[in-house]
Amino acid sequence: MVKSKDIQMRDPFIYVDRKKGRYYLYGSTDKDVWGKGTGFDVYTSSDLENWQGPIAAFRPDSDFYSEDNFWAPEVHEYKGYYYLFATFLVKATGKRGTAILKSDSLTGPFTPHSQNIVTPHDWFSLDGTLHIDDQGTPWMIFCQEWIQIGDGAICAVRLKDDLTEAEGEPITLFSASEAKWPTSFTKEEVNAHVNYVTDGPYIYKASNGELLMLWASFVKNVYAQGVSRSVSGLITGPWKHDADPLFTSDGGHGMLFHDLEGTLQLTLHAPNQTPEERPIFIKMEEKNGVLQKC
Template sequence: MTLALSDIHLRDPFVLPVPAEGKYYLYGTIGETCWKGKPRGFDVYVSTDLTAWEGPHPAFRPDPDFWSDFNYWAPEVHEWQGRYYMFATFKADGRCRGTQTLVADSPLGPFRPLGDGPLTPRDWECLDGTFYVDRHGEPWMVFCHEWVQVQDGEICAVRLSRELDRPVSEPVLLFRASEAPWAEGIRGGANYVTDGPFLYRAGTGELLLLWSSFSDGGYTIGCARQAEGDINGPWVQDAEPLYKRDGGHGMVFCTLQGELRLAIHTPNDSPNERPIFIPVEERDGHLSAFPKEEVM
C-alpha cells in the first residue's frame, strides 16, 4: 500500500537515508499504542522520494519472553560497522524505563535485542537514546534522564562498547532543561521536560544537540552547542528555539539530493500527531528551519 505522510500515525519520526539503495526508511513510535494498549513492536516505512511511502513493514516484533510490555517508544536506526542498530525505549511494571539496542542485517529488520536489557542505569527513569560517534571513533549514547524522577530533566551521555551492547563508562551529565532560556516548566512550573536528543556536527566543527521541551509555543525544539565538538561539554543553549509550533522530537537528515530536512511530529496531541519534514539551512554553525515549506 502506498501512503502519504499524513496517513502515517507516528510520533518521534526518524529517517534513515540509504544512498546505495536510493531509499529512505522511516521509523517511529506507533501512535495507536503510544500511551496505552499492548504495542505490537516497531514498524518501518520505505520511500524513494519522501512523499509516497510503502508499508508498514514489521521491523521488530518481541518474543513472548521479552522483558518489556509497554511504552515502546522512539526507535532510531543507525548503520555501524556494516550492520543496523536500533536504539529504542521500553518499560515494564516494576522496572524503570530505559533504552536498549537491537540489531539487524537490513534496515527492514528483523531487529533482535542486544545485551541483557537497557543501556541506561537500571534505577533511572530514562528514554530517547540516540547514537553518536566521537572524533576518535568511539561510540556513545546520549539520552534523557526523565523529569518524572529528577524534576529538572537531564540530557546525559554514556560511552558504549564497540558491539553497542553495554555501557563502558558511567553516565555524564551534559545539561539540564532549565538551562535553556526558552524552556518553561510544566505542572505548576517546577518540572522541566527533556525529550528527543539528536547530535549534528556543523560545518564549523561545532557539535549541535537538538532536544525538545516546552515553551510558550507548546512542544518545542531547542539547540545546545559545544564549540570544540566535545561530547563532554560545556554546552551552551541557543537563546531562541529552532521550532516552537507545538511540534518536536526532531532529527536532521540529508536527502539523496543533498538537502537538509528536520523530521518532527506535530501537533503534539494524540491522535492528531503526524510526521512532517521541514527544510533546514545551516549557516555559520546555526540551523534555521523553514516551517512554511513543510513537506507533508
C-alpha cells in the same frame, strides 16, 4: 502507498540509503503509544511523501522484558550492521530505559542485542541516540526523565565497542532549566517538583565542525524544538544553548538528515496530541552552525 499526512507517528527518524535511493522512516507507531507496546514499523520511500508500508521491523517474543511504552526507535549503521535504539518500560523494574536491537537489514527483523536496557536500571530514562566521536568511541546520549528528577536532564554514557552495554557511569551534560526557552510546569499527581522536560536528543555535526544537539521541551505547555552546541566540540561539552527555539508550533523530537539531493531536512512530529501526530519534513539551511528554515 500511503501519504506522510496519513501516517500516525511520533518521534520520526529517517535513515537515508544512498545506494538504493530510498528513505526508511522509523518512529513510535503504536496507535496508543502510552499503553501496551506491539513493536515498531518502518516505511520506505523515494520522495519523502509516498510511502510503502507499514513493514514490521520489530515484534517482541513472549520472553521480552517489556510490554509497554515502545518509544522513539532510531536506526544507525555501525560496523556493517544496523542497530535500533529504542525506549521500553521494563516489567521487572517499572522504569523506562533505552535498549539496543540489531539486524542485517534496514527493514528488520530487529532482535535484542543488549542484555537489557543500557541506561541505569534505577533511572527513568528515554530517547537514547548513538554518537560516534572523532576517536571512533561510541556514546549514547539520552534523557533522564523529569518525572524522577524534576529538572529533566540530558546525559551521555560511553558504550562498549560492540554496543552490548554501557562502559562506565553516565555523565550529565545539562539540565533543561539551563536553557532560556523551556517553560516550567507542576504536576502534583506525579511529583512535588517544579518540572522541566527534556526529550529526544539528536547530535548533528555542522558544516563548520561545530557539534549541535537538537532536543525538545515545552514553551507554555506547547511542544517545541531547541538547539544546543558544544563549546569544546566534544560530546562532554560544556554545552551552550541557543536563546530561541527552532520550532514552536507544537512539534518536536526532531532529527536532521541530508536528503537524496543533498538538501538538509528537519523531521519531527506535529502536532503533539494523540492520535493527530504526523511526521513532517522541513527544508533547512545551515551556515556556520546556524540552522534556519529555507
